[in-house]
Amino acid sequence: MASLARLGALAQRSPCCARSFATTNARRAEVTPTPAAVVVQKKPIGGFRGGIVGFLFGFSLASSLAAYHLLEEYQRASATLQASVDELKLSTEKVSSHVRRIEAVEKDLQALTNASASKEDISKVRAEVKKLYDGLHVEFLDLRSHVWGIQQDLHKLSKKDSTSVRI
Secondary structure, three states, rough: HHHHHHHHHHHHHHOOOOOOOOOOHHHHHHHHOOOOOOOOOOOOOOHHHHHHHHHHHHHHHHHHOOOOOOOOHHHHHHHHHHHHHHHHHHHOOOHHHHHHHHHHHHHHHHHHHHHOHHHHHHHHEEEEEEEHHHHHHHHHHEEEEHHHHHHHHHHHHHHHHHHHHOO
């Protein structure tokens, strides 16, 4: 950069002379300017102004890179958050389906509980069946004794007839 500035300064100093490609001494002697003829224009350096411009350029470049990385990080975080929300939605749907199944099972269980007999009902029915069985057993025994009596009477009659009737 500095060499370009020197080249530009040389071109301004000697507007009549162009750079020649000749290598002769005579030509070189002709081209060489005298020290009195060269007027050096002193330009302000502008170091402060250049520093501010450089600072602003660097700051804007760093700010744009930081904003770009911040935007990328924000997009990654948003994508991760969206994935978490989708996963939570699926999990919630699974839990709600399990809850619906549990409620259906509880409803069926309540219906079975209402339809089933309690221990008291079973003991009452058992006592009634026992009474019926005992009653039937007593009737059976009565019927058996009645049939036995008829058999005895028939047997007596058959012995009596066989001895008293002779042919």
